[in-house]
Amino acid sequence: MPLTPEAKAKWELRKQWFIDRIGKKVYRNKTCTCATCERIYKEGLTITDKMHADYVFDCECIYNIEKNPLKYFDTIEERDAFEKELKKGTSA
Numbered sequence: 001m002p003l004t005p006e007a008k009a010k011w012e013l014r015k016q017w018f019i020d021r022i023g024k025k026v027y028r029n030k031t032c033t034c035a036t037c038e039r040i041y042k043e044g045l046t047i048t049d050k051m052h053a054d055y056v057f058d059c060e061c062i063y064n065i066e067k068n069p070l071k072y073f074d075t076i077e078e079r080d081a082f083e084k085e086l087k088k089g090t091s092a
């Protein structure tokens with residue numbers, strides 16, 4: 001299915017979000033309880049380069065297609081707020 005111009009714009013914008021954060025730390029909500037994910041959840045993840053930025057962007061896309069919301073944030077506070085909203089959504 002081809003993307004609508006709006007969806008494509010959104011996609012480009014989100015892709016750029018990750019590229020803008022190369023060399024910076026990002027935080028994500030918990031989707032998995034393995035040791036690696038637990039550590040990233042607590043300590044955040046530093047985006048090392050363009051390839052890594054593309055990779056984490058892909059992860060976010062794939063998870064969301066599979067209906068497991070995954071989102072990266074600049075701060076733990078934003079991440080926590082997102083998880084709170086998520087909990088509200090699933091219990092409703």
Ligand SMILES: [Zn+2]
Pocket residue numbers: 032033034035036037038
């Ligand atoms: Zn994991």
